[in-house]
Amino acid sequence: MSLDDFPSQTAAPVLLVGVDLGLPHFDAELEELGLLAQTAGLEPVARVTAKRRAPDAALFVGSGKADEIRLLAQHHGAVEVLFDQSLSPAQQRNLERHLGLPVNDRTLLILQIFAQRARSHEGKLQVELARLQYLSTRLVRRWSHLERQTGGAGVRGGPGEKQIELDRRMIGEAIKRTKERLHKVKRQRGTQRRQRERRETFNISLVGYTNAGKSTLFNALVKARAYAADQLFATLDTTTRQLYLGEGVGSVSLSDTVGFIRDLPHGLVDAFQATLQEAVDADLLLHVVDAANPGFPEQIAQVQRVLAEIGAADVPQLLVFNKLDAVAPETQPVLREDHYGLDGVQVPRIFVSARSGEGLAPLRTALAARAAARRVEMTLADDPSLAGVSG
Incomplete structure (x- = not known):
């Protein structure tokens, strides 16, 4: 390297x-x-x-x-x-x-x-920052050209040390520049979020372990053409679309975010803070789980750890157990809607198949109910006198 x-x-x-x-x-x-x-x-x-x-x-x-x-x-x-x-x-x-x-x-x-998958300007900046931070920890001991130390007995220094300092300074400056450019992107995202807030848009973010089918579900809900494939990290860049939930509710904002994984490098968590901010600022997280994966409890736990790390642990969640079509007949759930214990709290759960469409109608109904309830909360917050009237 x-x-x-x-x-x-x-x-x-x-x-x-x-x-x-x-x-x-x-x-x-x-x-x-x-x-x-x-x-x-x-x-x-x-x-x-x-x-x-x-x-x-x-x-x-x-x-x-x-x-x-x-x-x-x-x-x-x-x-x-x-x-x-x-x-x-x-x-x-x-x-x-x-x-x-x-x-x-x-x-x-x-x-x-x-690095291979990032497509947007923001995504490329985030990958570059994480890469530079990783390389900065491997300067002294990683490359042979940095080990050419010269000098007499008891003397440290020479061309090798100068090369090390030069590389350190170059990487340090590159990290600083990349952080500044990412900060500008983050400000732009903040402006877009404030615009959505002024429109009183209900914001939903898809989160979950990589390859749980988030992008496939996103495409099925909003009829989009976001890239989806049966592989890890098929989607890196956040995509946001409007999801229409019927009369009386209208449209909500739905964002598809990068998937999480076990032992996700801390540098990537830090570097992708701007992208993951969509999850932090969401009104609801659709936590997508691969129901056909026997290791889904550990995957859920890993997602919860990352959500806590980025400050999204308190955002309300709705668990979506996806890939119902791939679940073995003998382990098919008796109920398509129930609750699942998540960090000591019973969280609503819906079983769906984004590929076949099974369960999407109940999911839309649940999302519409959440959006309508949020609208009532905001109305009462603006005019508390309505609470007595509604009671």
């Missing part, structure tokens, strides 16, 4: 590595890492897992497992090794020297996918 943009890769063979540190969300099959790799244009050719109480300080997996990884990579012709956990700069450097291959982690893989 260099300071240049991430290179495009086409079906390069890679070896996947996961370390079980006793955490409940460990993916023993490395299924999600494999999907991330495929999304980035890579081809997983082998998978290795290890179990440790704690990461090895030097090689993360220990020397014995590192030897096993090297032999397996040679056997399968892998040209890169991907770890399902985040690696420190020192661990990454040591592993590359030990394996003789490029080594990257889950964080870089997600950043690479975002």
